[in-house]
Amino acid sequence: MPYVLLAVGAVSLLLALNAHRPGRRPAVLVPSFFAGWLTIELAPHLLVAEIAGLVLAAVYGGLEGSAGWAGWIGLVLGAAGVAGTVATIAAARRTTVTLRESGVPLDLDPEGAPRYPRSHLIVPPLCLLPRRGVRVTRNVVFREEGRLRLKLDVYSPAADGAAGGAGGAAAGGRLRPGLMQIHGGAWVIGDKREQGLPLLNHMAVQGWVGFNVNYRLSPRATWPEHLVDLKHFLRWYREHAEEYGADPDFLCVTGGSAGGHLTAMVALTANVPDFQPGFEDVDTSVQGAVPFYGVYDFVEPGPWPVPMGATRLVERMVVKRPFKEDREAFAKASPVHYLREDAPPFFVIHGSRDSLIPVAEARRFVERLRDASRSPVIYAEMKGSQHAFDVFPSYRTARVVEAVERYLTGLHREYTAGREPRAPEDIAGSLG
Known part of the structure; x- marks a missing residue:
């Protein structure tokens, strides 16, 4: 059970870190997005699950025995993960302020x-x-x-x-x-x-x-x-x-x-x-x-490593034209x-x-x-x-x-x- 507690704590912390700093490298882009998406927008539900998982693992012997050290490490990691989830919830609660500062009418x-x-x-x-x-x-x-x-x-x-x-x-x-x-x-x-x-x-x-x-x-x-x-x-x-x-x-x-x-x-x-x-x-x-x-x-790279139009998705599957030879087609899109x-x-x-x-x-x-x-x-x-x-x-x-x-x-x-x-x-x- 101590190793279960360690795993729960580690997963909790990793989810929090990914939510705050999502991976952008091609190899991790999609899984990082899905993990961050679920973590951020379902943060209250995740918080309940994290606390319940940590408490149950601790109650059922996660801090006991010769491997108790692993449980304590998991508990510390889990506490940090919970704090990250709470911070995510706090950021979401500022949505109203963000909208009003943007000039959007929000009152009922x-x-x-x-x-x-x-x-x-x-x-x-x-x-x-x-x-x-x-x-x-x-x-x-x-x-x-x-x-x-x-x-x-x-x-x-x-x-x-x-x-x-x-x-x-x-x-x-x-x-x-x-x-x-x-x-x-x-x-x-x-x-x-x-x-x-x-x-x-x-x-x-x-x-x-x-x-x-x-x-x-x-x-x-x-x-x-x-x-x-x-x-x-x-x-x-x-x-x-x-x-x-x-x-x-x-x-x-x-x-x-x-x-x-x-x-x-x-x-x-x-x-x-x-x-x-x-x-x-x-x-x-x-x-x-x-x-x-x-x-x-699709044409200017700006925030992208390469222009969006030059990506395999857009060039080969959507526009179906060579980007380097027909930039005008991508401009028109x-x-x-x-x-x-x-x-x-x-x-x-x-x-x-x-x-x-x-x-x-x-x-x-x-x-x-x-x-x-x-x-x-x-x-x-x-x-x-x-x-x-x-x-x-x-x-x-x-x-x-x-x-x-x-x-x-x-x-x-x-x-x-x-x-x-x-x-x-x-x-x-x-x-x-």
Whole structure:
């Protein structure tokens, strides 16, 4: 048992160290990410497990016998690991401060809208289920050509009645704001059933209609087919939004990782003919964008050892062109290539300890976007947070979800008032 206690203590400390300093070398990048991701976002649950493991191992003889020294070492290591986990929890508790310092309106809606449910923080898998007051309509086909059938899930307020058809109209005939969610997965994996669920559920409770959208994945798909699919959704939305109680003239977009890249591309390439072949005359603009931990530049190395476009993943599986010979193709796949004065408002979110997409990637994108755009660009850097932090309904996720809802609600109120926000204060002011 002393060696069990030593093992528990050592694992506890290693998890804490990895959470605070994740490995970035290729050999350990992925396992380090997963360990850090689970440790950081499930820190309260891990803390309970660590303390229980240490106590049980000690009670059942972990400090006794000739090998008791190993147990004592394990106990010391475990105590250090527990302290690291507590520090991780403390960092997450500062999320509210971080968001407010970034200029994001976070206070609850003055009309008394509900906050994120505590039950989901205690039992994270509950986020997979529709929240009370939310209706989910699954597997709606939005693009069908030959054998290609792309589907989406609709998250809408249950009070609107049955989704689709006449029953999909919002109560009183009032159309609701729409939100497009784009999943991540390095452009090669992922599905609408896996990501964005905490946000979509919360937005539906607050009166929004969310659309969790699938798109073709590489290596079967070749860039820009991923983006073209999402443009097809925008075309579908213009024609069918009212059937689900949503306003066809108001749509915001969000997504994480590869979905963050695609979110920025959707927002910055409105009405670019190359990305909407055969429906060039359709308006593909959106009214706001919230990219989470995205990639924004495939050409310049910046925080990367080599340009992101020159990696095996992007060069051979996604774009499928030689980077050195056709840098222009990778530039055209980069959101920074499309920065413009009339870009919609952005709320960019990234974790300071993201080991898959360095936080410097977000910082330089925000700096360039602010220089180019006349719309407000808000940046929130989550201290101590890993990549994909919002997949779990943690304390940090709850606060970020609430902040995103307040931000998007502000954008919608500016829209309904016929105003175009020029500064973060305009959005916050519309909530008062």
